[in-house]
Structures are given as C-alpha cells and as structure tokens.
Amino acid sequence: MLDLKLEDIDGILVRYNVALEKEMTPDEAAEELYPKDEQIYPIAKAIYEGEEDDVIDGLKAAIDAGKDPIALINEALMTGMGVVSKLYDDGIIFLPNVMMSADAMLDGIEFCKTQTTEVPEPRGKIVCHVAEGDVHDIGKNIVAALLRASGYEVVDLGRDCPVDEVIEAVEKEKPLMVTGTALMTTTMYAFKEINDKLLEKGIKLPFACGGGAVNQDFVSQYDLGVYGEEASDAVKIANFIVGGGDDIEKLREEFHKH
Amino acid sequence: MVKKYTSMAYAKADDMLFGNCKFPVKAGLGLEIGAGYATPELNYAPRPQAGKSKEKLVKEYERITTDAMARMVQIGAPSVVLETEHVEQMSNNPEWGGAVAHAQKTIMEEYHDEYGIKCALRHTIGDIREDRDYLQLRGDKYSVFMEAFEQCAQNGADLLSVESMGGKEVFDYSILRNDTAGILFGIGVLGSMDMEMIWSDIADVAKKNGVVAAGDTDCAQANTAMFIAGGLLDKNLAHTTAIVARSIAAGRSLCAYEAGATGPGKDCGYENTIIKSISGVPISQEGKTSTCAHSDVMGNLTMQCCDLWSNESVEYHGEFGGTTVQCWVETLAYDCSMMNTSLKLGKAKDLRDILTLSDKYRDPQGYVLAYDNAYRVGQAIVKDGEDNYLRAKNAAIECCNIVGEGVASGKLKLTRFETNALAKVKADLEGLTDDSDKFMSDCLTKYKEEVAVFRTENYGL
Structure with a gap:
C-alpha cells in the first residue's frame, strides 16, 4: 500500500493530546x-x-x-x-x-x-433514572457513581423507568434535582412528560438531562430542563445548586454551552 | 449450523477494496451489494413525538422514505439502501415494525418501477430481550424478538439486522474498571455464544421468507468503548483500550456469518474490515458522514473497504437544504459516486490508500483498523477460529503488537497514559490461560460475584 513519510504526517494531523x-x-x-x-x-x-x-x-x-x-x-x-x-x-x-x-x-x-450508630449527613439527595423504554444505562451508572463519589445520596430508579415512578420518587424523596439519561430520540420524549407532570403538581426543581441522542435544543423545550453534555456535568450542576440555588435560568446560563 | 472460519477470504490485504467483495449479495429491487459498486445506505430516526402511536410512526417513516427516494432521483443516484433501526415500539409490537416495512417498501417499489433506481430496505430489529433490571436473552421476550424479524421479512424488509446485546452486562462493568478479562469474557465469550444462537434463528427466518440475513455489530460494547474514549483530548478511556475491545469484537460479530448471515454487515461495526478480510461478505461502514450522530477519529479511513456507505443515524427534521434525510443521503451518494468513478478509472486502490492514510496515524484505533493491519487481526482470529475465547484473545494480543509496531515506527504517537494502558492490557492478556474451559470457569465465579445483573441462564450456563 501507499504510505506517508514520517515528516509528512504532522501536516495532515496533530496529536494535540501527545503534544500537550x-x-x-x-x-x-x-x-x-x-x-x-x-x-x-x-x-x-x-x-x-x-x-x-x-x-x-x-x-x-x-x-x-x-x-x-x-x-x-x-x-x-x-x-x-x-x-x-x-x-x-x-x-x-x-x-x-x-x-x-x-x-x-x-x-x-x-x-x-x-462502626457507629450515627448517620452520616449527605450533601443532598438526587434521583437518577433512564428514560422509559430505554435500557441503555451505562451513562446513568457513571452519573450515579460520580454523584455518590462527590457525597450525594443517589436514589437510583434504574433503566426503562416509567414516568409516574419518577414523579412518585420526587414527591417521596424531595431531591435537590432529578437526572434523566436516554440514548434514543423516541425515548427522550418521556423527559417532557416528566416535566409536565411535575409542573402539574406544582413541583419545580432542576431536571438535568443528557445522553446519546439528547441535545441542548431538546432539553431547552421544557421548563425544568438543564442540559448536561458530560456525565461529570451532573456533579457540577448539583454543586451549583448546593452553592447557588436551583434557579433554572441561572443553571442554563452556566451549563448550556451551545 | 455454525461453521467457524479458520482461513482468510482474501489471499492478501491489498486485494480488499470498496464496492467489491468476494461474496456479493443480491437484495431488494435490482440491487447487488459488493458487486463492483458502492451504494449509499441512509439511516434515520423519527422525531421524538412520532412514537406516540402506530399511525404516527408509519406516517413519519412514509415521509422519510419519500423524501429520501425523491432526492436520490433528483440527483441521479443509481442505487440506495434505506435502513430503519427500530425504535422499541416497533420491535416490542412486531406488527408495528411490519406496518412500517410495508409502508416503506410500497414507496420504494413505486420509485423503482418509475425510475428503475436499484434499492433495498434494511430493518434492524431492536434487541428487546431484557426486562427492567436484567438481560433476558433466552426468556419470554425471545419469541417476540423473533416475531419482529418475521413480520418485517413478510412485509417488505429485504435485509435483516440487529445490534445484539449479549455480554453487555459484564462488559459495562469491566470497561469502567479497566478489567481486561471481563472485556474479553463479555464480548468474546458471552457475546459470541449469544450471537451463535440468535443468528442461527434469524437466518432461518430470512431463508423462509426469501430475504437476506444481513449481519450484526458489536455496537453495544465496542462502540460504547469508542464513544467513552471520545476525542483526542477526552479523559474517559484510553484509546488503546478501546481498540483492544474493538479487535475482540471482530470475533463476536463474525459469529453472525458463521451462523448463516451473508452480509452486508451493519454500518456501525467498525470491526467490519476485519470481518471482510476473513469472510469476504459485503460490509456497510460509517465515518465522516456519520458526524450527524457522533464523532470518531477515522472519518475517511472507514470508507476504505465499504460496500455500503452510511450516515449512522440522523433525526428527521428540516434543514436549509431540505430534510435531514435528504441532505445526508445526498452526501452519501456523492461519496459513492467518487468511489465508483475511481473504480471505473482504475484508480480505486489509490483512493483507498488515500482514505486510509488520511486517518491511519491519527489514533491507535484507526491504525489497527487500517486495512493492512485489520487483515493481520483477521489472521490472528482464524488461527484459532474454532474457539471463541482463544480467537478473541489472539485478536487482542495482535492488536497490542500492531500498536507497538506503529509506535516503534515513529509514525503512531501515544500519550503516556495510552502507553501505560496498552502495557497493562498486554500484561493482563499474557497472564490469561490458554485453556478455554478454565477461563470460563474462572470468569463465571468472578463475575457472578461482582456483577449483580449477570445471569448465567441468559447463556444457557
């Protein structure tokens, strides 16, 4: 096969990660x-x-x-x-x-x-779930692990989680935010239903959404939505809420990058 | 009947080319895949609200199909494949999938009859074999899963595919913990066992209905690794680990063709050049044209030996240049036109090498998947082709050797992190037994304990 000379490669591509x-x-x-x-x-x-x-x-x-x-x-x-x-x-x-x-x-x-009868105090409680109809949960598992690692108590509702189950968990657990992940365009529509049902019940809290097909434009369509591009954004959003309150507009200003 | 590959389809890597394969596949309306020309394969996803009812979904796919076919004749494209990857409603309710296939094929037949455009419809059934908490690969959902293939085959789908999930529960756990044995066990052993089972049955459905059992992909695992690894600056997984997972995946995806599938393999199977070198089946690939769905670091290279050229998936909506399906199928068609022109001019091997070399040294993943190196991974697989574990291990070791040689040449550069990750994987592999039964036994003990969602009955164990 044809090949490039060593000295020609740098003009075609740059391994910025190696260089830096x-x-x-x-x-x-x-x-x-x-x-x-x-x-x-x-x-x-x-x-x-x-x-x-x-x-x-x-x-x-x-x-x-x-x-x-x-x-x-x-x-x-x-x-x-x-x-x-x-x-x-x-x-x-x-x-x-x-x-x-x-x-x-x-x-x-x-x-x-x-080793004790005392109960440790978490930094806050967060409900995590994967959208109804969606079984792709590796992203949610990463989010949950990173949140726990940062001192948050995670109520993990698992994958393919019915909309009403998310609503019930929010009413029961009173978390500081909910996270939702989805890989597919057709399942992420459940996020909008969750948003609407929460608002119907007068519950207003940040609903951090991300995952494969999820994008900022979609999440911006419902009132409680805050888009997280990376799994680690979930921790940053939670920290922002703990430190600066749960105003959705402020969260969007901080985390909506596009 | 599963017949394992123990030799290569091609005598040498240089014999592999785009638009050509050893065993072309006739499908649909006048199309022959891998028979001397490349064909665009358009993939799409309905808008989020379209899944609310069967009627809405069918209507959405009718719009998609009409838009795409209309654009193809508007620009004079000679052939096209449409791929419908099922949303879960279509596979959980097989009659929905059948209704969509029927609606799409009716439109495609109208275009074929009026314009003579060669076309075929691929339906990729969703792997619905799971419940809320666990994979349920052999449980109650298996009959629904097979019925979904049956309904699509009866109602117009020409090519049957799936992105199967076998082994994913162990893989997901292992990839996030740099556990080489777990990656090998999840993809190479458990995944291969499941593939052999389902593809024997899918091939029977295809044969009964006179359609094509096309192929699978290790999307659920190797692509998960590739996506987590991300771009050059991402810090989630070493790209050297991701390409080892990919090499292992080739043995897994190969099982479909050993069980009766004939190709074209699925677009997102980045392992497909390895598959082609072993089996000679036609393959679909995606790269720069799938940036609408995700980024990768080998956008040109993947075109090197493709027979279908795909865009992976795009949500259906409007753009300045038309609907998304029109914009992307047009881009695919012009790429195919370029490939087909080079074939006619006798310049195809030059174009292939240009495509390969433009990405070969960008990243260890592209380096190993470059057709010359992919061929070597294929040789490592067929060396112990009868044994799913040994061939997966061979592929992983050969992958490490290839990357090492690339680094030694000075042309492939790795970060220290990638180098260390590669050294760890290589040491792990060298420490593994050559006894498949012992590996199985050890892994069953370990992962039954460590992976809460691992159910051995899913694999008949």
Whole structure:
C-alpha cells in the first residue's frame, strides 16, 4: 500500500493530546494533594489507588487511634475522593480510575457506618433514572457513581423507568434535582412528560438531562430542563445548586454551552 | 449450523477494496451489494413525538422514505439502501415494525418501477430481550424478538439486522474498571455464544421468507468503548483500550456469518474490515458522514473497504437544504459516486490508500483498523477460529503488537497514559490461560460475584 513519510504526517494531523501532555505523572500529582495527617494519608491514597482492602485497613487503624468513624467519611474518604475528582477534572487521570476509586470510597463509607450508630449527613439527595423504554444505562451508572463519589445520596430508579415512578420518587424523596439519561430520540420524549407532570403538581426543581441522542435544543423545550453534555456535568450542576440555588435560568446560563 | 472460519477470504490485504467483495449479495429491487459498486445506505430516526402511536410512526417513516427516494432521483443516484433501526415500539409490537416495512417498501417499489433506481430496505430489529433490571436473552421476550424479524421479512424488509446485546452486562462493568478479562469474557465469550444462537434463528427466518440475513455489530460494547474514549483530548478511556475491545469484537460479530448471515454487515461495526478480510461478505461502514450522530477519529479511513456507505443515524427534521434525510443521503451518494468513478478509472486502490492514510496515524484505533493491519487481526482470529475465547484473545494480543509496531515506527504517537494502558492490557492478556474451559470457569465465579445483573441462564450456563 501507499504510505506517508514520517515528516509528512504532522501536516495532515496533530496529536494535540501527545503534544500537550503534562510532565507530572498522575501518582506524582496525587502525592502533592494528599492530606499530611499520618492517619488520613494512607486512606486517601488507597482511595486514589482504588484499593478497597487498603481503605478498610486504613480506616480500622484510624479508628483504633481514636478517630471518629463519621468524621473519617469527610476527613479521609471524601478528601481522598476530592483528590481523585480534581485530577480527573484537570485531565490527569481517566474515568476508570474514578470509578474504581468511587467503589473503594463507597465500601469505606459502608464500613464507617458499621462502626457507629450515627448517620452520616449527605450533601443532598438526587434521583437518577433512564428514560422509559430505554435500557441503555451505562451513562446513568457513571452519573450515579460520580454523584455518590462527590457525597450525594443517589436514589437510583434504574433503566426503562416509567414516568409516574419518577414523579412518585420526587414527591417521596424531595431531591435537590432529578437526572434523566436516554440514548434514543423516541425515548427522550418521556423527559417532557416528566416535566409536565411535575409542573402539574406544582413541583419545580432542576431536571438535568443528557445522553446519546439528547441535545441542548431538546432539553431547552421544557421548563425544568438543564442540559448536561458530560456525565461529570451532573456533579457540577448539583454543586451549583448546593452553592447557588436551583434557579433554572441561572443553571442554563452556566451549563448550556451551545 | 455454525461453521467457524479458520482461513482468510482474501489471499492478501491489498486485494480488499470498496464496492467489491468476494461474496456479493443480491437484495431488494435490482440491487447487488459488493458487486463492483458502492451504494449509499441512509439511516434515520423519527422525531421524538412520532412514537406516540402506530399511525404516527408509519406516517413519519412514509415521509422519510419519500423524501429520501425523491432526492436520490433528483440527483441521479443509481442505487440506495434505506435502513430503519427500530425504535422499541416497533420491535416490542412486531406488527408495528411490519406496518412500517410495508409502508416503506410500497414507496420504494413505486420509485423503482418509475425510475428503475436499484434499492433495498434494511430493518434492524431492536434487541428487546431484557426486562427492567436484567438481560433476558433466552426468556419470554425471545419469541417476540423473533416475531419482529418475521413480520418485517413478510412485509417488505429485504435485509435483516440487529445490534445484539449479549455480554453487555459484564462488559459495562469491566470497561469502567479497566478489567481486561471481563472485556474479553463479555464480548468474546458471552457475546459470541449469544450471537451463535440468535443468528442461527434469524437466518432461518430470512431463508423462509426469501430475504437476506444481513449481519450484526458489536455496537453495544465496542462502540460504547469508542464513544467513552471520545476525542483526542477526552479523559474517559484510553484509546488503546478501546481498540483492544474493538479487535475482540471482530470475533463476536463474525459469529453472525458463521451462523448463516451473508452480509452486508451493519454500518456501525467498525470491526467490519476485519470481518471482510476473513469472510469476504459485503460490509456497510460509517465515518465522516456519520458526524450527524457522533464523532470518531477515522472519518475517511472507514470508507476504505465499504460496500455500503452510511450516515449512522440522523433525526428527521428540516434543514436549509431540505430534510435531514435528504441532505445526508445526498452526501452519501456523492461519496459513492467518487468511489465508483475511481473504480471505473482504475484508480480505486489509490483512493483507498488515500482514505486510509488520511486517518491511519491519527489514533491507535484507526491504525489497527487500517486495512493492512485489520487483515493481520483477521489472521490472528482464524488461527484459532474454532474457539471463541482463544480467537478473541489472539485478536487482542495482535492488536497490542500492531500498536507497538506503529509506535516503534515513529509514525503512531501515544500519550503516556495510552502507553501505560496498552502495557497493562498486554500484561493482563499474557497472564490469561490458554485453556478455554478454565477461563470460563474462572470468569463465571468472578463475575457472578461482582456483577449483580449477570445471569448465567441468559447463556444457557
């Protein structure tokens, strides 16, 4: 077959990711961010490494040394996850690292709960679902994992979720927002029905939507819709609501990029 | 009857070309796919509100079909394939799918009768074999699933396809955790087992109705990996991991042709050049013309050996240049005109190489799918063609070797992250057993425990 000379390739394409790669390795970047406390450090590091067993060992050691299990959730587990989230946001580590860290963190939280009668306080509650008729749920699973990893309590309604089930969950759980994902154009129409039924009941809360066929134009057609282009936008939208309120227009100004 | 491939259809990679395949397929109204010319394949999705009733849906597809056929004759295109990917209502209610196929084919016959345009209708049934919480590959929905093929075949569909889901529950879990064994097990073993079952039955339906059992794609898994991997700057999955998943997927998609399908393979099967090298069946491909549906990093390269050239999917609505289906089918038709002109002028191999080289070094995915390297992955598959596990593993290892050689040549560049991901996958693969039974046993133990939605009965295990 024909082939290009090595020196000709740069004129045809540019590997911007190779050209702009950061000098620092992920491990080095993480090391700079870990808390220095000798009880907390190994837990945060184990979260970054996604090692569930090491997380539990670190928690046991910290509790034996007198640390409060509930306080450890914020001081160690969430702090470790904060390192992971920052490195992901900065483009230093990739999604599978975050997912493995999230698994480890959730195991850690469950362990802490077994060590006390106190109940940890989540940052807020969020209802997640995949549109009725749609069984493609990997996007929703990523959203749910990232939200949990950021300290939110997730009520996961699963895939192919009937409209009325979403309404019932919102009435019961009173979340700070709902998320909906869909891969197909015909199933995402359910988002509009959810929007209408919520408004009929006088419920007004942000409805963050995204996924394969979902686009900003469609989500903008219903009053509660806020479009999220990436799974990680769900966390940013939730953080925005916690910090700045749930005004839909303000959320759209912030997150509608097109 | 499943007969596994143990040799290559082509003696060498250079023999593969667009618009030509070893085993052309006659379909529909005067069309022969892979018989010396490339044909546009238009794909579309109805507007969101169109799924509210059967009548609305049929009407929507009538508009789509008329618009597309009208544009084809307006610009003088000699042939076209229309692909209707079912929305769930059409597969869950097989008579809906049949009604849509009938309405579309009636319009296509009118155009064929009046203008002589060669055309065929592909219906891609939705894989509805699941309930709310779990895959239900062999459960109650299987008969509805097969009835959906039957209804479409009886009512006008010429080509039967599906984007099957077998193995996806383990794959989805594994791809987000860099679990190489799980990716191999999900796609290469579980997916292949399911493919062998469903394609034997789909081929029977096609034979009974005198239509074509066309083919499948590993969209549910390899494309999930490709989409998560995204563009050059995305940070969700290493592109080196994605191309390993793609190479494994070739063994899975090949199972359709081993069970009786004859092609053309589905457009979104980016593994199709590998499939073609082994089987010689015609293939559909998508690339720069599918930017309406998604981005990829090999928009020209995928055209290299296509027999049908597709746009993946576009929502039906108006644009400045007409409706979306008119705009995109016109673009596809002009691309095919270019390919067909090069064939007539004896310049097709040059055009093929130009298309390939314009993307070959852009990304490890394009590098491995370039036809010369795709052929090598094919050879690795047929080496142990009788064993779904071993051939998937061979494909993955060969993929790693090809990327390594590309990097060594200096022409393919990887980030440190991609390099590390590749090294991890390669080490994982080298650590795997060569004993298929042991691999199965180990994986069943591991994933029954780790993947809550994994049900072994879906695979007859």
